[in-house]
Amino acid sequence: MEKVRYGIIGIGNMGVSHAHNLCGEIRGAELTAVCDTNPERLEWAKQHLPESVQLFDEPEAFWASKAMDAVLIAVPHYDHPGMAVKAFENGYHVLVEKPAGVYTKAVREMNEAAAKSGKQFGIMYNQRTNPLYIKLRDLIQSGELGEVRRTNWIITNWYRSQSYYDSGGWRATWAGEGGGVLLNQDPHQLDLWQWTTGMMPKRVRAFCHFGKYRNIEVEDDVTAYVEYENGATGVFVTTVGESPGTNRFEITGDNGKIVIENDKLTFWRLRVPEPQFNREYKGGFGQPECWVCDIPVAGGGGPQHKGILQNFTNALLHGEKLLAPGEEGILGLTISNAMHLSAWTDDWVDLPLDEDLFYEKLQEKIAHSTFRKDPAAAAVLDVKGTH
């Protein structure tokens, strides 16, 4: 293969952004096909994309076309796993938008189809290209921070106005999106939370508020507490209702603490690990000597979506290792599902997750939904510059 031919299914907000990137920004990639069942979206594609791009108004012809080597899935969340399975069955490599899906039952099936196909499978976790989180993962995985004791992510700078929610009929409904801030805005942080630390919670207790700040039926405000196997604890706070909001990720370990905030990573490094100090110290109020370390991190936010597209293209062309293997999409989604289930049952949720119970409860939410939107309010918003 000299060039990877990409087909995009779903040419909405994110699909448009990816189409622009694939038309010239990614070495070794070309956009050769687009599929969308919405005539307006397809009309947009006709007017804005190169003439060489084949257009499909229904998936079956798209799958049958062999017009591409890899499919980029940018349809609404619920359809991610089903579309991916279809793509694998038709012999395509798959790059799926986040979240991996809405419920882990379906995502597990997607992962199984991927394994069976032997094709490359990636997920659009573009924040894994951010040098800050790459460095954090490095400092934890290499042992510099020592055993992790606490994680604390305040990620409340996902401000979304009511007009944002009014812009798409599927947005922020149980049937359309399967959740709110956890499903749409937080998949990146839920992924990075476990990817950087290398730890999944063993149980979750979450407090979700549904339609608290916006006229929506799903959660727009969440506080979650988690416990890990090694005894560490964690807190995750998120909302779309606060401005200017905060994005501050603090991780403490035996050797000090790391904080990522304001696009800066700082490591408060203890000269001796805290447990050693505690064993040896005989005084009253002393504590370990601490060095505030400025850790070099490349500026900017990294190549983001383009970085994932380039990495996936390089994986197909040159065997480059995937930054964000698709199979890992289930991890962040499991945490997200556990948070919902904990709030719905007002109780602890143990991991591994009871996937059937979550699915059942989600179906109840969909069945009992009385939320109707005015479809006329729908509009394609320009998401350039947002993640």
Place this chain on the structure above:
Amino acid sequence: MEKVRYGIIGIGNMGVSHAHNLCGEIRGAELTAVCDTNPERLEWAKQHLPESVQLFDEPEAFWASKAMDAVLIAVPHYDHPGMAVKAFENGYHVLVEKPAGVYTKAVREMNEAAAKSGKQFGIMYNQRTNPLYIKLRDLIQSGELGEVRRTNWIITNWYRSQSYYDSGGWRATWAGEGGGVLLNQDPHQLDLWQWTTGMMPKRVRAFCHFGKYRNIEVEDDVTAYVEYENGATGVFVTTVGESPGTNRFEITGDNGKIVIENDKLTFWRLRVPEPQFNREYKGGFGQPECWVCDIPVAGGGGPQHKGILQNFTNALLHGEKLLAPGEEGILGLTISNAMHLSAWTDDWVDLPLDEDLFYEKLQEKIAHSTFRKDPAAAAVLDVKGTH
């Protein structure tokens, strides 16, 4: 009254510190009496305090002496309410160390005795003299921040080594202290949390870990989630086991957010309140214009213990308003008790607190305690420079 004569009961760590302050540092105050049942402590007083200070080796003679106008209570936590009641009954004004007590049942009785006595009643909430928290309270109470939506206090810089706990037999036991970090280190933050915001939680869900980092039977690590009457939520994270720890208090409201960290207060102020922006905005990803405001706050940590002693003295001499009325000690303790009760019952705790249930559970902890310390390890630690 030209001078307020103070008697200190309990001349341990804090009592020693207050004794030093009352011998010359506080205008209009003099130390005239000290009571402690421990001969070694009394011997310390004899050697280090002015000869004019009367020494008492048992409380009854101290109460009967009329050697002072006001009693400063610095005995172990459990005895605070009982000693205060005694002091009021004997006609003294009372300044009590924090916490107000260990369980709110007793503290309520103390408050009733204070009301009945007509005497002045203060509590050593020295952090209320810190200009940062005074300014925060001002910004909230004056409406600058707007309706409070979220509070988040990470207060993990209360590092205490095992040697600290080994230094006093009563420390960190259910029978001796009635709790750990919540009872000993956090009373200031639990007070400021409600004092600055003017809000008490309506329910609490807390996760306490007992003897996680130290060989103690009480909590040394706590994460708590609270909900307020107005729909706001809050998180409080604390431990003695992390170094260097964090002290970061974030409060968000309709008009932006305030963060106190590194002895600095910053106000991210929205040009128009968020709810108004949300009503009027018709675009996709916009948010309110935000001004980062440096708010002038006097440097240093304020007069702290000396400030409370001076204020209490001024209240008696000149009718100055108390910064920390003793009756308010029950508020922070109620939150503390609710956190313990939530962890013990692994469930929500609604406020007003079920005081009898808390008392009953605490008695169970005391009865089932098997924790014994080596009394020989006890030592008076120098707490100058700590709060």
